[in-house]
Amino acid sequence: MTDTAADAPAALHFGFFALDVLRTRRLGRSFLRVTFGGESLADFRSGGFDQSLSLFLPPPGQEHTVLPSTDEDDWFAAWRGMPDGERPVMRSYTVREQRRTAEGVDELDIDFVLHGDSGPASRWAGRAVTGRRIMAIGPVVAQNKSVRFQPPAGSDAVWMYADETALPAAAAILERLPAGTRVRAWFEVPHQDDRLALSTPADAEITWMVREGDGRDRTEQVLNALRAAGPLAGQAPYVWLAGEAGTVRAARRHFVQERSVDRRSVRFTGYWRLGASEEQLLAEAYAGQAPSEDPASEL
Ligand SMILES: Cc1cc2nc3c(=O)[nH]c(=O)nc-3n(C[C@H](O)[C@H](O)[C@H](O)COP(=O)(O)OP(=O)(O)OC[C@H]3O[C@@H](n4cnc5c(N)ncnc54)[C@H](O)[C@@H]3O)c2cc1C
Incomplete structure (x- = not known):
């Protein structure tokens, strides 16, 4: 559904990232903010605005996401070829904020809507605890096509x-x-x-x-x-x-x-x-x- 998801195999503006849950915080009855860290975030370049990314969440029973390949040429076929029940689910989310803390730690906030256990992403977020690792495809350049908000010149x-x-x-x-x-x-x-x-x-x-x-x-x-x-x-x-x-x-x-x-x-x-x-x-x-x-x- 997203550009990142549908066109990812050909996308040069995107790369794989390992995201480790650092902490969670309830923002409202429906919202949970998950803050991720991880060394690979040093290369993450959010374009801001409505920057989206694709998350891979582990199937039930697994704590961390494991992908058979993160090679840009064959990850997609390898992921699609995994047996049902073992294949991580791919879901689109928004980069709420990317920052580097005063201590030099790269962090990424994603705000999940908790809509119950019918969706794997909502279910995963509702149970997220520090130390869990997921994978993501996200931007390595700030000007990328997963920033959709692009007002034309002259908009008033x-x-x-x-x-x-x-x-x-x-x-x-x-x-x-x-x-x-x-x-x-x-x-x-x-x-x-x-x-x-x-x-x-x-x-x-x-x-x-x-x-x-x-x-x-x-x-x-x-x-x-x-x-x-x-x-x-x-x-x-x-x-x-x-x-x-x-x-x-x-x-x-x-x-x-x-x-x-x-x-x-x-x-x-x-x-x-x-x-x-x-x-x-x-x-x-x-x-x-x-x-x-x-x-x-x-x-
Ligand atoms: C570019 C982009 C950015 C997005 N950013 C965010 C974001 O920052 N935060 C966020 O929470 N979502 C965001 N979404 C929406 C999110 O990807 C969908 O809600 C997704 O379906 C959630 O996956 P799931 O596994 O929980 O549910 P799915 O397995 O996809 O769906 C299971 C069932 O739940 C229903 N469903 C899905 N989402 C909701 C919902 N929110 N409320 C009620 N029913 C629902 C579906 O209709 C379906 O019947 C974004 C989507 C896109 C395309």
Whole structure:
């Protein structure tokens, strides 16, 4: 589903990293921050904003991720060829922050949404303890194609929608925007205490939408909130949308059809899809059946 996942075999901008869990911290009812360390992080080059990476998580019963090969030419075939039940699962996540501490230790934060044990990544995160090792494919150059947030020159406002899975990316984007950038944002989270503190030098107006339910009417709620906002400041907005795929598509239609935004200025990404695991989404991508993220694609 992600560029890193689907195109990784050919990607020169990415490399393998061994990530060791240093600590975990609960940020809200749905969010767990896992801070990773590891010597290989010295070569990790996050481009910031919504930089994503692919994690390989160990199958149940194994403490650490072991890949048969990390060679750029044959890792993919070797990984795919592993027997079911032994193959680490690959999942897309966001680099919430990369830093080097005052003591010179390289650290990486990833904020996991805990959505229960039905997903291997959520299950793994909920049980993560210090010392566990996973593997990742991440950037070795800061300018890489897994940074999707790329406002065109001349944009005069940023309009954003994110659900909880994209809130880490939205938070990182907000931190990086130039001072005074006009931002209008809608963030959808499951619970009140998932409204994480955000900091930004931008001139941002944020609307929080709290579901507090099973989320069946999530798309309708989001569209209602977008429509209720009335006219938005900005003649040449850049629109960034990420979250559940169906809701993201509906939000894109809203901005293109109801607010007449040039579709080339809308970056939209389905971070997950209700009822489908990432394997299923990847299988669709390999079969060429995945809904397009191309800004020019039909609605
Ligand atoms: C570029 C990119 C960046 C991402 N960044 C983050 C991030 O920083 N933090 C983060 O938490 N997620 C992030 N995601 C989303 C994450 O990859 C998916 O939620 C993924 O499906 C989780 O894997 P899993 O193994 O837990 O569930 P899967 O095995 O993939 O899915 C199992 C079931 O759970 C459902 N499901 C998946 N995710 C959720 C959810 N959040 N809530 C409710 N049901 C769900 C699926 O529909 C499916 O029915 C990102 C995705 C992309 C493409």
